[in-house]
Amino acid sequence: MKKLAYFLSMVFLLTAFSPAAMAKDGKEPSPLSLEDEIRLEEINERVMEIKAMNFAEMTKTEKKEIRNELREINKEAKRVGDGVYISAGAIIIILLILLIIT
Numbered sequence: 001m002k003k004l005a006y007f008l009s010m011v012f013l014l015t016a017f018s019p020a021a022m023a024k025d026g027k028e029p030s031p032l033s034l035e036d037e038i039r040l041e042e043i044n045e046r047v048m049e050i051k052a053m054n055f056a057e058m059t060k061t062e063k064k065e066i067r068n069e070l071r072e073i074n075k076e077a078k079r080v081g082d083g084v085y086i087s088a089g090a091i092i093i094i095l096l097i098l099l100i101i102t
Helices: 002-022 034-052 060-081 088-101
Strands: none
Touching: 002 088, 034 060
């Protein structure tokens, strides 16, 4: 019974504080260099061009090429924006390690 109570209290504690931990800390993002700003603008223009395309007239291979291009653009934009992200799987693993340790 004590283990269940301890487990539930830890779950509620972590649930209560996780939104506060994930919130932005109020720091302004670091300014981008001129080259990065230009590249992000190019990426934005290309994405707008892709959104304006008519996908109904395209072949399957053309759609696949555009999908792959959008994935690469997304990866590049994340690199330029240099954010730090923690996946849901990583959070679960961290919680399991904490439970095993305690």
